[in-house]
Amino acid sequence: MDQKMIHLQVLMHYYMGVLPAAFEGGRIGKGTNIHDVNGEELYARFPIVHGKESLGWVDVASHPIFGAAVLGGAAGAEWNPEALIAAAARAARKTGLRKWSSTRFVAYSFPKLAVQFLGAAHEELLMLELHTWARVPEKRQRATDEPPGNFERWSLIEETPAKVRRTNERAFQAAIERIEKALGRLLPKLSAIPLDRDRIGTALGATLTLVRIVSDSRELHFSTRNADHEPCFELRGQETNVWCVGASTQMVLDFYRYQYTQSRIAVELGLGTLSNPNGLPYTRDGDVVTALQAMSSNALTAAMNTTPTFDQYRTEILANRPLISFIPGHSRAVAGYTRTRLIIGPLAIITYRGLLVYDPWPPNAGVITRWENFDTSTYRRTFTAHVTTI
Amino acid sequence: MTSADLSRAAKAAKQFFAAGSVEDPWVRSHARLEQPIEVVAPGGSRAAWFVPVVAEDSLVGYLLLDPALQLIKWSSFQRRPGSLERCPKANAWIDPERIVAIARQAARPKSQLAMPTLSYDGVLDRIAWRVPATGADGKTSTIFVAGEFAYAGK
Numbered sequence: 001m002d003q004k005m006i007h008l009q010v011l012m013h014y015y016m017g018v019l020p021a022a023f024e025g026g027r028i029g030k031g032t033n034i035h036d037v038n039g040e041e042l043y044a045r046f047p048i049v050h051g052k053e054s055l056g057w058v059d060v061a062s063h064p065i066f067g068a069a070v071l072g073g074a075a076g077a078e079w080n081p082e083a084l085i086a087a088a089a090r091a092a093r094k095t096g097l098r099k100w101s102s103t104r105f106v107a108y109s110f111p112k113l114a115v116q117f118l119g120a121a122h123e124e125l126l127m128l129e130l131h132t133w134a135r136v137p138e139k140r141q142r143a144t145d146e147p148p149g150n151f152e153r154w155s156l157i158e159e160t161p162a163k164v165r166r167t168n169e170r171a172f173q174a175a176i177e178r179i180e181k182a183l184g185r186l187l188p189k190l191s192a193i194p195l196d197r198d199r200i201g202t203a204l205g206a207t208l209t210l211v212r213i214v215s216d217s218r219e220l221h222f223s224t225r226n227a228d229h230e231p232c233f234e235l236r237g238q239e240t241n242v243w244c245v246g247a248s249t250q251m252v253l254d255f256y257r258y259q260y261t262q263s264r265i266a267v268e269l270g271l272g273t274l275s276n277p278n279g280l281p282y283t284r285d286g287d288v289v290t291a292l293q294a295m296s297s298n299a300l301t302a303a304m305n306t307t308p309t310f311d312q313y314r315t316e317i318l319a320n321r322p323l324i325s326f327i328p329g330h331s332r333a334v335a336g337y338t339r340t341r342l343i344i345g346p347l348a349i350i351t352y353r354g355l356l357v358y359d360p361w362p363p364n365a366g367v368i369t370r371w372e373n374f375d376t377s378t379y380r381r382t383f384t385a386h387v388t389t390i
Numbered sequence: 391m392t393s394a395d396l397s398r399a400a401k402a403a404k405q406f407f408a409a410g411s412v413e414d415p416w417v418r419s420h421a422r423l424e425q426p427i428e429v430v431a432p433g434g435s436r437a438a439w440f441v442p443v444v445a446e447d448s449l450v451g452y453l454l455l456d457p458a459l460q461l462i463k464w465s466s467f468q469r470r471p472g473s474l475e476r477c478p479k480a481n482a483w484i485d486p487e488r489i490v491a492i493a494r495q496a497a498r499p500k501s502q503l504a505m506p507t508l509s510y511d512g513v514l515d516r517i518a519w520r521v522p523a524t525g526a527d528g529k530t531s532t533i534f535v536a537g538e539f540a541y542a543g544k
Binding site: 056057072079129134234235328329332359361366367 | 409457460468536
């Protein structure tokens with residue numbers, strides 16, 4: 001994306017209400033490239049400034065892996081890359097590093113950032129985590145399907161499954177093409193104005209009459225009939241610190257009126273007992289499918305998906321079916337989705353996607369997260385279940 | 391952590407709260423934001439800011455902001471909009487003395503418990519207080535406290 005297109009994307013996301021209202025009146029400053037572990041440019045971070053005041057920043061994708069152009073914005077924060085590089089250099093010298101040719105920001109474990117010090121041949125000399133200045137360990141060989149640890153470098157580009165990558169790349173290109181088609185002729189006018197809703201509206205001129213913001217959301221109801229009561233889903237807290245899978249399974253089984261205690265579900269999943277519990281190893285993810293089917297006497301047909309997409313979540317919720325969602329190190333249930341689109345004429349040019357997450361953590365309580373930004377989260381697995389009908 | 395960090399986090403949380411990140415209008419009109427609490431990663435770095443949202447003496451939910459003050463999520467303990475039923479007592483999440491008292495349930499007898507730090511167990515989604523414990527034999531361990539639930543760390 002060129003500078004004008006980036007400006008346009010940020011402007012329209014702001015106009016749509018996806019970026020913080022605190023950005024009002026701000027201008028977009030000079031961007032800083034953030035690289036993937038494999039060296040490719042991943043996204044750029046742009047400060048939002050008003051005079052000398054920093055209003056925050058916005059992240060804009062450079063790589064199509066995200067499937068969306070604008071990744072998010074932070075209000076009230078300052079992005080000062082020069083100061084961060086200077087602090088990183090001080091920390092690097094303390095480790096004994098004396099010379100380097102260049103530095104760059106790296107998403108070593110997206111969205112966690114580090115500063116990478118490079119030698120003359122572009123080889124890495126050192127990588128320090130932003131702010132803590134802890135040395136980021138070398139890449140570790142992991143078993144197939146083993147999720148990365150909490151402080152570990154991994155490449156978002158390389159670890160995104162090929163199917164998801166293709167879907168996201170198509171969505172990214174389409175988003176750019178659509179905004180170009182809808183607003184391309186207004187680019188010179190729009191690229192000169194700040195984040196000011198009134199001025200954006202004026203600049204859109206006659207096009208404004210074609211602008212619509214359309215939201216499409218659904219939560220689980222009693223049935224697929226939208227007039228039926230909602231939410232028809234209950235939160236269950238995990239009963240031990242490692243039974244997130246058990247609690248997620250319980251929420252789905254409860255929805256279909258199969259009432260089991262978590263202890264009983266734990267037996268089925270091999271999660272030990274209340275007094276001596278254990279978690280589900282990643283090598284046994286598939287056991288969830290077996291448990292859902294066995295505990296419903298095969299009235300439920302379950303499946304595991306290793307490349308979760310937003311469309312899959314949406315399709316299941318529209319069919320009034322909850323899902324179990326695995327993220328690295330944790331499991332939750334999903335009971336709703338939201339999708340907000342900025343539409344100009346016939347073209348949907350910007351989309352925000354979120355999930356309604358029933359999270360069994362903390363133990364014996366759980367929380368409901370409304371909404372989890374789908375485009376900035378990492379999803380490992382989904383488990384679906386549908387009633388086997390004649 | 392400086393007081394400037396704290397006030398920046400409080401300001402950002404207030405903006406998210408006012409801008410509608412918390413969708414339930416009842417929460418926006420009845421609840422208040424408490425002081426942000428730093429979430430510290432096991433390595434000592436700042437992992438996030440936990441901003442409690444409290445109504446009466448109950449914790450309705452919390453805003454979680456990343457170190458750059460970007461909203462990670464709004465998570466609610468409410469089972470139904472406008473209801474505090476089954477929301478935990480706020481002091482179990484924000485009062486260090488109460489947290490240490492809860493940690494004692496999972497500590498070995500006669501253990502000395504130090505000041506708790508808000509952290510997480512494994513991944514940030516599993517937010518919990520980390521309470522260092524020293525047993526009578528001098529061995530050190532960690533007790534995690536998540537609300538009224540306490541357990542020994544592995």
